[in-house]
Amino acid sequence: MDVRVQSAGPTEPFLGARDLFTTEHDLDLPVNVHVRDNPDSRTWTAHYDDHHVLNISRQAANSAMARPLALHEYSHMRRHETDHPSHVQSTREALYLALAGHSVERRTLSHCYQIANHMKDIYADDITLTVAPADRLVAFLESSLAAALADRPADPPSWTRLTPAADPEITAVNAAFALALLERHDCIDDDHRLYDLAHAAANDAVGIELAAFKRRFRDLGTDPDAGEYRRALVEATREYATRSNYAAD
Structure with missing residues (x-):
């Protein structure tokens, strides 16, 4: 599972979530993580033919919920890839x-x-x-x-x-x-x-x-x-x- 943090910001929550996620599941497409400066930005995903995008506010990315949020979004990506x-x-x-x-x-x-x-x-x-x-x-x-x-x-x-x-x-x-x-x-x-x-x-x-x-x-x-x-x-x-x-x- 390929996770790429595209913005300046913490990487550990997203890579740590990846390591935990792949103990049971996997994603076929790479994940591009974008840390947004807008503190009001919701964590959300977008899906494309060749990759997924995870958008998260800088505030959330630096919070204790960063890893659980990333895990949650990876799970959405998995459901999308399996055509749920x-x-x-x-x-x-x-x-x-x-x-x-x-x-x-x-x-x-x-x-x-x-x-x-x-x-x-x-x-x-x-x-x-x-x-x-x-x-x-x-x-x-x-x-x-x-x-x-x-x-x-x-x-x-x-x-x-x-x-x-x-x-x-x-x-x-x-x-x-x-x-x-x-x-x-x-x-x-x-x-x-x-x-x-x-x-x-x-x-x-x-x-x-x-x-x-x-x-x-x-x-x-x-x-x-x-x-x-x-x-x-x-x-x-x-x-x-x-x-x-x-x-x-």
């Missing part, structure tokens, strides 16, 4: 099918794309968690959800929301994804703090059933064919769009 339905099917086509006959706001549509990304992440991390312990992933998901719960207005004094004023529905879905992924791989105990955080998120999300979305993510088939995966994606996004407060028939 979650990584090669058109998300746009599936969403058009799911939302046919419904009128949804642009924000709701972006949330549906996020649900599709969660489903991709489930399959990527099915690989990641075969080569790396889940400790940092668990801590990352817990801190991310805790931060979302804490990000709420201080006024008025009678405020009772438990999650941010913006988009509590997708916050609840994100919580369902976190629990689903960790339950899928037996990474947390029943009394883990994430359950309390997830239920707090669900309490503020009208029309979103935490248990239902958790089940959808957790129980995704390990080796679906194209039709099975499309059906799972259509059903999940349709459930979100038609139950959320942003949808209108």
